[in-house]
Amino acid sequence: MPEEIIHIKAPIDEKTVLGLRAGQKVLFDGVFYTARDSSHKRLVELIEQGKPLPIDLQGQVIYYVGPTPARPGQVIGSAGPTTSSRMDPYMEPLYKKGLKGTVGKGERSQEVIDLMKRYKAVHFSNIGGAAALVARSIRKCDMIAFEDLGTEAIHRLEVEDFFAIVAYDTLGNDMYKEAIKIWGKEESRIQ
Amino acid sequence: MRQIEADTITQAVERLCMEANYFLGQDVVDALEQSLKREESPTGQQILRDILENARIGREELSPICQDTGFTIAFVELGQEAEVVGGSLDEAITKGVAQGYTKGYLRASIVQDPLRRINTKDNTPPVIHVEVVPGDRLRLTVMCKGSGCENMSRFAMLTPAQGRKGVVNFVVETVLKGGGRPCPPLIVGVGLGGTFDQATYIAKRSLLRPVGSHHTEAHIKELEEELFEKVNATGVGPQAWGGRTTALAVHVETYPCHIASLPVAVNIECHSHRLKTTIL
Incomplete structure (x- = not known):
């Protein structure tokens, strides 16, 4: 239902973050940074060592993605989301540095949901496995840090009309739990 | 004994890795279309349509349908009256994976050691399952399994x-x-x-x-x-x-x-x- 979709900018301002509710569909315009398992590990190690980060996380949105190599002439290869929960152990130090949004697929731990309430951040999900389609909303891709990590390196993406849904908001609302409540049938109960 | 060149196997694996990642099987497309008819959630319907559209883009533009181009698993049914010549079966398959992933712009997703975690950069090694069966043919299936x-x-x-x-x-x-x-x-x-x-x-x-x-x-x-x-x-x-x-x-x-x-x-x-x- 396209009329439900709102446009938001990345990086995200505090007012927008606080106004978003789980289940809201959005189209992003602006800048994402990519990071996944190995780059998260390095970011958190830098923070623990008191060293500067290669990116200023204030207000930023991180997209959990490891794209395929771009063909000549392409901005980026296929670029769908990876599983968000693998990044759960790294979240608090990143929220402390001002991170406001993350984009990936699948549920997150209760611990991260609580952190989002505390640090006023949101998490978005987009469609896993629709990677060639998602790549069409990425207009620019530049290498920023950890180039040796290959697909796991941090890139700066410019996105336009990038579709996602608010999975968890700053009040602790949970789109995934709501979905099961609405759509789950009695006969699927474990006996 | 019927002879099968290792190089023929390498070329087949190279091609199958690319085709598997660009072309979603018709059986999956049919199943998605069937489920679209049954799906009651408008958002669910939209996701299924997006997945079908994604498959169309993959097919037409030779784009990987998923960025996780997977762990390559080769299932080999080797006829007991066939023999592989000109190299080993394992090496032939591994070389095919390396070539397919490199030439096909597919993502290298394998790390050499589960704890040290250094990427092998060509998606090798694959997992290889071999069964010996009657006959003189070699049936080769490549699965690219997302993690x-x-x-x-x-x-x-x-x-x-x-x-x-x-x-x-x-x-x-x-x-x-x-x-x-x-x-x-x-x-x-x-x-x-x-x-x-x-x-x-x-x-x-x-x-x-x-x-x-x-x-x-x-x-x-x-x-x-x-x-x-x-x-x-x-x-x-x-x-x-x-x-x-x-x-x-x-x-x-x-x-x-x-x-x-x-x-x-x-x-x-x-x-x-x-x-x-x-x-x-």
């Missing part, structure tokens, strides 16, 4: 007393625990019986069947149908955003088992089911 779904697979040693009901509960519980992480709609592969290793192997092998095809034994077909109904009644739906389409199919394979055992393995596969076969 989002592989990670949500589970195994249990149930007791014979837990029986069929225990199996049903374990499969449904596995799908619920996975939620949105394995990218539903899923293809659920179940291996029932055998040993610890055999159960997981036949669970994976069940994924080689055309999506939605049934087991030849009536009572296993009924089990597949019941599991399909129950899994889709969870409400998880496409991407776990809610809806009726949690699985496109449930496949069950069985093997005889010990009087003391009821092993059950659930190998979760996502909608981005990358699988291609050739016969040499």
Whole structure:
């Protein structure tokens, strides 16, 4: 239902973050940074060592993605989301540095949901496995840090009309739990 | 003995890796279209349409349908009257994977050591399963298995007393625990019986069947149908955003088992089911 979709900018301002509710569909315009398992590990190690980060996380949105190599002439290869929960152990130090949004697929731990309430951040999900389609909303891709990590390196993406849904908001609302409540049938109960 | 050149195998693997990643199988496309007719959630319908559109883009632009171009698994049925010449079978397949992933702009997703985690940069090595069968042909299937779904697979040693009901509960519980992480709609592969290793192997092998095809034994077909109904009644739906389409199919394979055992393995596969076969 396209009329439900709102446009938001990345990086995200505090007012927008606080106004978003789980289940809201959005189209992003602006800048994402990519990071996944190995780059998260390095970011958190830098923070623990008191060293500067290669990116200023204030207000930023991180997209959990490891794209395929771009063909000549392409901005980026296929670029769908990876599983968000693998990044759960790294979240608090990143929220402390001002991170406001993350984009990936699948549920997150209760611990991260609580952190989002505390640090006023949101998490978005987009469609896993629709990677060639998602790549069409990425207009620019530049290498920023950890180039040796290959697909796991941090890139700066410019996105336009990038579709996602608010999975968890700053009040602790949970789109995934709501979905099961609405759509789950009695006969699927474990006996 | 019929001779098969190692280089022929390498070229076949190279081609299959690319085709599997660009061209979603017609059986999966058909299953997605069928589920679109049944899906009640408007958001679920939109996701299914996006997945079909994504498959069209992959096919027309030779783009990987998923950025996780997977762990390459080669299933080889080698006729006992055929011999591989000009190199080893394992090396021929491994070289084909390296070439396919490099030339095909596919992602290198394999690390050499599970703890040191340095990327091998060409997606090698593959996992290779070889069965020796009658005849003089070599049947080669390449599966490119995403890890989002592989990670949500589970195994249990149930007791014979837990029986069929225990199996049903374990499969449904596995799908619920996975939620949105394995990218539903899923293809659920179940291996029932055998040993610890055999159960997981036949669970994976069940994924080689055309999506939605049934087991030849009536009572296993009924089990597949019941599991399909129950899994889709969870409400998880496409991407776990809610809806009726949690699985496109449930496949069950069985093997005889010990009087003391009821092993059950659930190998979760996502909608981005990358699988291609050739016969040499």
